[in-house]
Amino acid sequence: MHRTITAIALSLALLTAHPAANASNPFAPTESQCAAIFKATGDKYAGMWLGEDGKLVIGLTSPVELDPETQQMLHITYVRYSMAELQRFHKQVVIKNFNNNQHIAGSQIDYKINRIVITAQKENLSKAKELFESQGIDTRFVRFEAQHTTVTFMPLIDDGSCKGPL
Known part of the structure; x- marks a missing residue:
């Protein structure tokens, strides 16, 4: 029990200290936005991760058409492998x-x-x-x-x- 509480406290402290976690405009996609991203990217999708600036980064193997609102909230990077x-x-x-x-x-x-x-x-x-x-x-x-x-x-x-x- 003590380990669990300590782990939670440590996790919250790390989350608070991480600048990306405190970004003024974080983007956490909804289920429908995630579904739209996967539909639009198909086999070109190469993953998604939190960037240093707190903005989500999406890896793509080649350009795709995304909803303009969603595209504004993401940083797109092109990679070799899906x-x-x-x-x-x-x-x-x-x-x-x-x-x-x-x-x-x-x-x-x-x-x-x-x-x-x-x-x-x-x-x-x-x-x-x-x-x-x-x-x-x-x-x-x-x-x-x-x-x-x-x-x-x-x-x-x-x-x-x-x-x-x-």
Whole structure:
């Protein structure tokens, strides 16, 4: 109980301290706006995240027509891979082939950098890279990072972005 209260208090303190959380005009899309965004972007959608200025950033693989009001509230950035491509690569290549590999500590999709992030302990990082290269896997999708600390589970704070097609 004490840990839960402490975690909530810490989360609220971090939320209050983060400048993006205190943006004067935050945009938290409604369900209908999210649905409209997903409909308009289709397979060009590459994720959404909270920008440094508190404005939602939407990643797209190419231009799309969005409602002018919604478009004003978003910052659009163009990226190479769609969300579907990243998810497919993560599931069909990374998880299928390397899920229980001793040299890989973890993997996740990072929509902001538009890559799959593979983490490994520093001494295993080159081995992790070699695993992908030896199987002829296109590593343009991948960013390899050394895991410097142990994993600490923390509560997630909703950034107000659309989470996925409704």
